[in-house]
Structure formats: C-alpha cells, structure tokens
Amino acid sequence: MTDHQYQIALTLVPGVGNILIRQLISYCGSAENVFKSPMARLLKVPGIGGITARSILKHDALTEAERVSQRLEKLGARALFYTDKAFPNRLKSLYDAPVLLYSMGSADLNATRTIGLVGTRQATDYGRRITADIIEALVPYDVLIISGLAYGIDIAAHRASLANHLPTLGVMASGLDVIYPTIHQKTARDMCVQGGLLTESQPGTKPDAHLFPARNRIIAGLSDAVVVVEAAAKGGALITAEYANNYHRDVFAVPGQLNQTFSAGCNKLIRENKAQIYTSPRDLIEALNWDQPPANLQAGRLSHKNQPPPLPVDVTDEESQVLALLRQATTLHIDELSWQSQIPMGRLASLLLSLEFRGFVRSMPGKKYAVQYT
Template structure:
C-alpha cells in the first residue's frame, strides 16, 4: 500500500478538520506525511488548530482508519482521487471549498472538454422530463459529460437520457459510494458505470443524511461549465445548486415555465433576477458558452507571430502548447506575466483575431472555420 496516500487520506479522517483546513495543514507542513510528523507544539501554531485537534493528529488511529478505507475502496472497485492528483476534476479544483478528495467508481473522464450539470425538482412533470431529454439530445453533437445528483425527478431523467443517447453521465452522491440513494435508482446507476461514474466525497458506509445534500450540490456546481435548471419550486436543492454556481462564476441557465405552476416558480425567479440565462434549446447554451455546433475540433490557425510584440508572441506561443482552453491564472503563471498586464495583452490579441475568450476567464487560440 502506498504510504503517502495513506497519510493524505488520513488527513480527511481527523475529526473537526474540513477540506480547507486539510489543504492549509499540508501547505504549512510541506506534505501530508509531515503533518503527522510535526510536533504538537508546532501544530498549535497553525491557524485553526487547537489543543484537541493537535492531539488527534498525533494519534495513530486516523492512519489505521485510512488504511482500512483504502482496503475497502479496493473491495468496492472504487478509486480515491486526491486534490493533488492530475486526474482530479480541474474545474472542481478551482473552487475555494473544493473537497480534498473524492471517491470515484466508473470510467468517466471527469475533465471532459465540455461538462453540463442538469438539475431540477424531484417532483418533475412529464413536460420537465421531456424537456430534459430533448435538451440532452440536442447537446449530443458536443459529446458533453452530463452531471446530476441521482435523485428523483429531473436528476434521474437526465441520467437516463444521457444513457439513451450514449453520453457519459456522472451521479454525484450525498452518501458513501456503496449506498445508492434512492435505492430504486440502483439499476440505472449500474448502467452509468459502463460509460460514466458515481462520485462522492463521503467515506464508504456514509448514510445520505440531510446535511450532506447541500455539500453534494457544490460539487455538482463546481465540476461543470454550466448548470441548467429544468424545473424548480421556490425552494429546494436545484436553487441551492444554481446559487452556488453563481458564486463560482459559472453560467446558469433556466427553462421558463407556466406562471401558475409551482415547479416553474424557481426557474422564473432565477431568470427574473438575472441569476440565470433563459434557455429554450441547446442553441442558447451554444451561444452563451461560445461552443461550436460541430463536435469536430477546429484546427488552430497558423499565425505569423513575427508581427507581434514580444509579450504578445510569448502568450500566443504558450497557447499553442495547450491542448485545451487555459485559465488566465494558469496562463499568468506559465508566462510569468502579471494578471493585469496579461488581461490587457489577451484583449489586444482577441481584437487582432489571435485568441478566443471563453466563459470562466479561459482562453485559447482562435480556430479556423
């Protein structure tokens, strides 16, 4: 067993330590292993670590529990992805309260080029279910990863429609990976594993307690490029997911509905308050997200960089190395250009036709049509 992974997983079993504090501990100590080898006196100097927590870190109990958890994961055909792993969902990694690890069962590419989360009421109408399938069918040329919460109503309709149209779909769970909730969706969840996945941040054996659902919703919002709300009442998990997505600067879309239908109230309110784009078909997503209608990747243009200024040339050459769009913060790091200066350069390059700007402060070379 990889002892380093034992240390990393063990951090998550220290009572009273959340995901943000796990990352802070590793940052202060240098590695997960060093957290457990740091003296109690030094641990107490770390913000957020008190006497009780420092004593728990010094105990061997959490290390034993981590070993047991890794063994259980192997038995359940489940992988633990750590925040530091290359295959950890890159979009999720960008949010402040990202989980420090997730449990994954299945074959989905969690870093698919295009990712859409679809959510809605558990008491979906036939109209809502039909809209869900129509939207997913329209999105099929983009081959997106479809994410939802495996719940009744719109969630399970999204998963089933994805399976029908051979799209990879991921169910984000509020329980342990071994507890399918609701149990009636077990058959669908098994089919999802063939070309999709189930994921959770909760240890094996965790029950779907009420407090786990809002936490689950942040993962649904954090893993995607866009959140689509099909039907929603005034209150509920779908609106929570939409609000979280807005706080992450994700694009949110909502389907307008009958003014007299209670399950349209949430969507209509999101649109009315400018918290969601009004959506009638996948074309609205394509327009807002700047997605080409063709699923075939466009060939990059061949640029003459000799006419560019030195920093512009530096940025274009760096973008040529990237296989996909890159966040401006990452581009700033690779080019060693200040973010404010880089933003100005990217704007100029966009005017000149060298660069395409995408939602979420991402950029890529312009494509040849």
C-alpha cells in the same frame, strides 16, 4: 501505508477541514509528512492548535483510513486527492472545493465538455421531455452529463444520457455503497459502465440533510454550464444555480407556465438575472462556443500557418505567464487559468482585461480566454 491512505486519514482527523488540509500539505509537503511531523512543527501551521495537533499525532485516523481503503478496494472504487492528476481540474481553483473525492466508474472527470442538468424531484412530463431533448441534442458534442441521482429531473437526465450513449456522472450526498434513493441502484450500476459516481463522503456514509447542498456545489463546480429544467421557488436546484453563479459558470433556466409550482424557481432565476433563458439547445452550444472548434487546430496540433506570434516584450511577468498558459492550452476557462497560474481571481480578471484591450488575448463565451492570433 500508501499515499492515498495518508490522504484519506487527513480528512478523518477531527477539526481538520479542506482549508486546513491544504495548509498542512503546504507546510509539511505531503500527507505522510503531516503525520510524521513533531508537535512543534504542527503548531507552526496557521489554524492548527494544540487539540488538533494532538488529534493528528494520535494516529487514530490512520487506522480508520486503512478500513476506508479496504472498503474502496471491495467496491472497485478509488480515492482522488486534490494533488492527483485525475482530480477534476474544474474544482481545483474553487475556494470551497473538496480536497478528497471518492470515484467509481469510467467517467473522465476532466472531460472537455460538461453540462449539469438539475431540477425538481417531482418532475412533470414536460420537464422530463425537455431534459431528454437537451441531451439528445448534445450527443454530437460528446458531453459529460452531470446530475445528482435524485428523483425527478436528475434521474431523467442520467437515463436519457444512457439511452443516448453519452457518459453521465452522478454526484452523491452519501458513500459510494449507499445508493440513494435505493430504487436507482440499477441506473447507478449502468452509469458506472457509461460514466460514473462521485462523492466526497467515505463509504458507509448515509445521506443527511447537510450533505445535499455540499453535493450541489460539486455539481456546479464540475459543470461548464448548469441548466435548471424545473424547480420550485426554493430547493436544491436553486442552490446549485447559486453555486454555479458564484463559480462563474453559465446558468440557464427553462421558462415555465405562470402559476405552476415547478416553474416558479426557473422563472425567478430568469427574472433576477441569475440565469439565461433556455429556449433551445442552440442557446447552450453558442454560449459555450461549442459550434466553433479552434481554427488553429489540425489533428490536435497547431498548424505552421497559425502558429501564435512571439510573446510581446511589453508585458509584465504575470502577463507573460498568463499568455504562455493560453498559448499552451489554446483556450482556458478563467477558473482553470487562475489555478494554473496561482494568480487570484480578482487580479487575474484585471490582467486579462488589460491584455484584451491591448489585443493580446480575446474573451470567448463561457468565460474562456485565448491568445489573440494576428
């Protein structure tokens, strides 16, 4: 069996979720080693009891994983485990991130710039026009547009992206071979040429109510910012916005007319300070600092003139680690910095604040940080 087949198998063991899978990999070293570990070793893993250990050792999941792998091959799709280089870095540090994703198409899941565009399934002409305007304005910035392939704002975002030759990613609440709604099959095929499809559900999975909120968290996690174009007072778009806030992503809402059903959700987000008001594409571009390319970059390299100063001596080991990562990457989102440094978010925020006060780092729009050049 391949590494990916063992990894797929882990997700198919009854009672083993994303957190336990990470625990098992941490203790055993690899997915393959999990299935080859004796009962006594498995029982030492926190959260693994006798029933779960026996389920692992029965190896039924390995047989099913081979079938899943064959279906992926027929689809021209791939499985991405959280330890893979191509796995989305924006998801790796999230507390409820999936450990395995199924992907199809050409989309770069680690694109430099990403925007999530979501909204009601019953979009108005106004909502579709705003969606198209946003995407057209983002063309010069080579942004990956992310949405959920649903009716309304979602499909308008995907189609406008295709029309403007921007890559677009559809995050699904079903298997890659179950396009929902089916009327969007042609658009989904086009997206696989100019973007792609992504899901955490194995092939053959039908869309079910509980899968949609889970899908929404992936949209939020992959996005540098989420824009809610139109939304009722309750619904999936507001769930996506809630996840985005929890993940420290920027959230924008397009204001709408009072007493209009699909303006209520956006206006509510703005009123409750859960979203910034969207008035023009400039709001996004300035908030994410996309109009200010790093001054120290020349042809992708640090110029001699703008080389960062040596690391200061009066820093702790953790602070030194943070500074080294920032020097290497130029800028980093706080989530990515937390994942790379393995410093918990609360502790990292305190370290960054201290470094900023002392003039070693500067905070940037979009919850990103950079070394302070002098």
